[in-house]
Amino acid sequence: MTFQVAYNILLLQAILPHRFFSCVSMGIKTRVSLDSRLSPSYPEFFERIKPQSPKGSFVGYMLGKGGKRKFDEHEDGLEGKIMSPCDGPSKVSYTLQRQTIFNISLMKLYNHRPLTEPSLQKTVLINNMLRRIQEELKQEGSLRPVFTPSSQPTTEPSDSYREAPPAFSHLASPSAHPCDLGSTTPLEACLTPASLLEDDDDTFCTPQAMQPAAPTKLSPPALPPEKDSFSSALDEIEELCPTSTSAEAAAAATDSAKGTSTEASAQKLEGPQESRADDSKLMDSLPGNFEIMTSTGFLTDLTLDDILFADIDTSMYDFDPCTSTSGTASKMAPVSADDLLKTLAPYSSQPVAPSQPFKMDLTELDHIMEVLVGS
Amino acid sequence: MQNSNNTADIISTVEFNHTGELLATGDKGGRVVIFQREQESKNQIHRRGEYNVYSTFQSHEPEFDYLKSLEIEEKINKIRWLPQQNAAYFLLSTNDKTVKLWKVSERDKRPEGYNLKDEEGRLRDPATITTLRVPVLRPMDLMVEATPRRVFANAHTYHINSISVNSDYETYMSADDLRINLWNFEITNQSFNIVDIKPANMEELTEVITAAEFHPHHCNTFVYSSSKGTIRLCDMRASALCDRHTKFFEEPEDPSNRSFFSEIISSISDVKFSHSGRYIMTRDYLTVKVWDLNMENRPIETYQVHDYLRSKLCSLYENDCIFDKFECVWNGSDSVIMTGSYNNFFRMFDRNTKRDVTLEASRENSKPRAILKPRKVCVGGKRRKDEISVDSLDFSKKILHTAWHPSENIIAVAATNNLYIFQDKVN
Numbered sequence: 001m002t003f004q005v006a007y008n009i010l011l012l013q014a015i016l017p018h019r020f021f022s023c024v025s026m027g028i029k030t031r032v033s034l035d036s037r038l039s040p041s042y043p044e045f046f047e048r049i050k051p052q053s054p055k056g057s058f059v060g061y062m063l064g065k066g067g068k069r070k071f072d073e074h075e076d077g078l079e080g081k082i083m084s085p086c087d088g089p090s091k092v093s094y095t096l097q098r099q100t101i102f103n104i105s106l107m108k109l110y111n112h113r114p115l116t117e118p119s120l121q122k123t124v125l126i127n128n129m130l131r132r133i134q135e136e137l138k139q140e141g142s143l144r145p146v147f148t149p150s151s152q153p154t155t156e157p158s159d160s161y162r163e164a165p166p167a168f169s170h171l172a173s174p175s176a177h178p179c180d181l182g183s184t185t186p187l188e189a190c191l192t193p194a195s196l197l198e199d200d201d202d203t204f205c206t207p208q209a210m211q212p213a214a215p216t217k218l219s220p221p222a223l224p225p226e227k228d229s230f231s232s233a234l235d236e237i238e239e240l241c242p243t244s245t246s247a248e249a250a251a252a253a254t255d256s257a258k259g260t261s262t263e264a265s266a267q268k269l270e271g272p273q274e275s276r277a278d279d280s281k282l283m284d285s286l287p288g289n290f291e292i293m294t295s296t297g298f299l300t301d302l303t304l305d306d307i308l309f310a311d312i313d314t315s316m317y318d319f320d321p322c323t324s325t326s327g328t329a330s331k332m333a334p335v336s337a338d339d340l341l342k343t344l345a346p347y348s349s350q351p352v353a354p355s356q357p358f359k360m361d362l363t364e365l366d367h368i369m370e371v372l373v374g375s
Numbered sequence: 376m377q378n379s380n381n382t383a384d385i386i387s388t389v390e391f392n393h394t395g396e397l398l399a400t401g402d403k404g405g406r407v408v409i410f411q412r413e414q415e416s417k418n419q420i421h422r423r424g425e426y427n428v429y430s431t432f433q434s435h436e437p438e439f440d441y442l443k444s445l446e447i448e449e450k451i452n453k454i455r456w457l458p459q460q461n462a463a464y465f466l467l468s469t470n471d472k473t474v475k476l477w478k479v480s481e482r483d484k485r486p487e488g489y490n491l492k493d494e495e496g497r498l499r500d501p502a503t504i505t506t507l508r509v510p511v512l513r514p515m516d517l518m519v520e521a522t523p524r525r526v527f528a529n530a531h532t533y534h535i536n537s538i539s540v541n542s543d544y545e546t547y548m549s550a551d552d553l554r555i556n557l558w559n560f561e562i563t564n565q566s567f568n569i570v571d572i573k574p575a576n577m578e579e580l581t582e583v584i585t586a587a588e589f590h591p592h593h594c595n596t597f598v599y600s601s602s603k604g605t606i607r608l609c610d611m612r613a614s615a616l617c618d619r620h621t622k623f624f625e626e627p628e629d630p631s632n633r634s635f636f637s638e639i640i641s642s643i644s645d646v647k648f649s650h651s652g653r654y655i656m657t658r659d660y661l662t663v664k665v666w667d668l669n670m671e672n673r674p675i676e677t678y679q680v681h682d683y684l685r686s687k688l689c690s691l692y693e694n695d696c697i698f699d700k701f702e703c704v705w706n707g708s709d710s711v712i713m714t715g716s717y718n719n720f721f722r723m724f725d726r727n728t729k730r731d732v733t734l735e736a737s738r739e740n741s742k743p744r745a746i747l748k749p750r751k752v753c754v755g756g757k758r759r760k761d762e763i764s765v766d767s768l769d770f771s772k773k774i775l776h777t778a779w780h781p782s783e784n785i786i787a788v789a790a791t792n793n794l795y796i797f798q799d800k801v802n
Contacts, residue, residue, distance in 0.1 A: 097635070117440075117443065117471075117534070120534065121552060121585060121642070122698050124580055124582070124583050125639050127581075129635065132638075
């Protein structure tokens with residue numbers, strides 16, 4: 001079947017009445033659409049995006065200096081920061097990619113202020129993306145040995161990566177209590193990411209070349225060495241992006257503030273501390289009363305925000321002081337482990353209803369500060 | 376002459392009627408333009424009927440939701456024709472919130488010779504009337520009128536994405552992100568809710584309805600697709616609320632292709648029954664799939680539309696292109712399927728010969744009678760002469776809406792604010 005042009009019909013701004021028919025038109029009105037997607041800047045946008053890495057992937061532009069990026073600007077200077085991601089450790093590029101996507105998703109949800117209602121499908125998909133990343137971060141957070149054995153059940157980590165994002169109720173409560181992360185499965189939690197990293201690295205780089213090899217990489221992941229390599233990977237991340245406004249850093253801060261006094265976590269503290277300034281910058285820029293939040297706090301507030309689900313009345317509940325420690329604790333206080341346990345115990349068993357936004361209560365914050373400082 | 380910066384002219388839906396005689400387009404400005412095919416004349420035997428403007432009317436106006444302080448767009452999301460039952464044509468058009476039934480009718484006679492008023496309609500002085508006459512119908516210039524016959528409003532909290540006329544011609548359904556309602560054409564103040572996937576807790580919402588359609592022959596059967604890449608077939612005889620599906624179509628995820636964007640690109644943007652009613656076709660971001668209704672665990676055919684975008688998903692996510700909703704259509708005999716892509720390309724897949732072609736809808740290549748040249752996107756390093764490299768694709772030029780004549784090989788392709796009509800080559 002070969003197709004040829006019969007003729008073109010071009011819809012003009014004013015449809016001229018055909019000579020045969022007089023159209024009973026009700027007036028043609030022109031309205032400016034608010035759909036930013038169709039703004040004429042997109043062709044420009046794509047011209048500026050040039051693959052930088054030799055394999056022609058777009059990963060190059062995604063690695064940037066960690067500062068807050070404007071939504072529609074892509075400084076070409078970003079490309080100078082490229083570390084040839086496909087050659088580097090796959091974990092690092094995976095983590096950075098994930099971080100970039102997380103930031104993009106957050107910006108999408110908050111920077112977009114249309115005059116019309118945002119598309120629910122888009123919002124749900126972005127939310128799912130954030131949840132998935134957060135779930136991964138949470139699982140990776142369980143790498144660090146926790147001092148509180150948890151009774152909170154977690155889904156099997158290996159499955160959670162393969163399947164669709166877990167139910168939010170599972171996500172909401174334990175994320176506020178990283179101490180509850182199953183110490184029973186820290187190693188398995190870190191295993192799957194490693195294998196997944198290989199896959200996603202392929203996906204991001206050259207799908208065509210790597211696809212034949214991909215299935216073989218889904219073999220059961222390696223065991224103990226993962227933990228050490230992960231810590232070193234984190235160090236590399238810190239070297240690459242010392243000022244990254246990473247929610248991952250926030251999550252790391254969350255976990256590390258829970259009183260793990262191992263060397264591994266001590267290393268990670270440097271990252272969160274450096275990024276805290278940027279964290280708070282990012283947080284301050286968000287609308288609403290987010291003062292000090294973890295990455296999980298972002299998500300719960302995101303999904304609960306009236307902007308997104310306007311027909312749901314969410315009432316305010318007390319803010320869980322467990323999460324407040326992450327942003328404020330600036331130093332490890334090993335002595336406070338028991339105190340922290342006592343503080344956390346009443347909260348850890350309490351299932352956080354997903355409809356409760358976390359709101360900082362300053363008096364509770366003071367209380368926690370006292371506990372941590374070891375008064 | 377055409378003002379390309381005017382976003383109100385962007386075509387948002389295209390649909391042939393059941394005979395193919397009429398072609399309706401809806402745009403972002405809430406207007407509907409109907410084209411009619413000219414009758415073929417004997418003296419111009421080489422020219423098949425052209426489509427000319429038949430009627431234009433403003434279907435929807437922008438509204439303001441005072442409760443949420445948000446505008447309701449007047450953009451026409453879908454148009455569906457009703458089968459013709461008398462001299463008039465009926466179509467359904469919908470924006471995000473309201474469905475309207477329009478009657479498009481012709482008037483080519485008008486009564487003349489009234490007693491009490493003169494030809495301009497002014498009242499005559501009764502004292503001057505000395506004789507009585509019977510008004511007669513005289514021919515006049517053809518006038519096409521569009522009148523709204525029904526307005527089906529206030530039934531959807533979320534944005535309507537699909538409407539579908541049932542094969543009983545008495546009912547139709549409208550689907551929004553979370554609910555599907557069943558209407559009777561005659562009743563505007565009531566509708567039945569037949570699907571509701573809204574969770575009790577909105578934070579648990581992870582899936583929305585993306586498209587829905589009635590079976591072409593069985594008036595009790597319909598399908599709806601979701602943002603997670605699943606299709607559910609429901610039977611309205613089973614229960615009043617079809618929350619439990621009769622069939623569930625889902626393809627297991629390919630682990631080698633897994634990425635951050637797996638879920639987003641699996642979201643189905645369009646679902647269409649074949650004319651035979653035996654198959655359904657679904658469009659997700661990168662592929663078109665044909666499913667046999669009798670096999671739920673995987674599609675029988677999968678066609679790659681633009682797989683070269685798989686490595687660009689992150690940037691496409693950033694500029695929102697990954698959320699573009701492409702539609703797909705069958706040809707009259709269900710042997711060829713068509714869907715759109717970027718850079719004003721559209722693709723056709725022949726299911727029998729397994730051949731596919733990429734064509735472009737652009738002004739430069741579309742002089743009348745010109746034969747469309749197949750295009751090719753080159754993926755690797757070496758670019759042949761006529762090929763386009765992936766990085767040169769214009770992602771602002773996307774073909775989301777296409778339509779195929781029900782019986783002939785005539786296709787309508789909407790490229791932003793231009794409508795192209797192509798026909799099969801005449802020998």
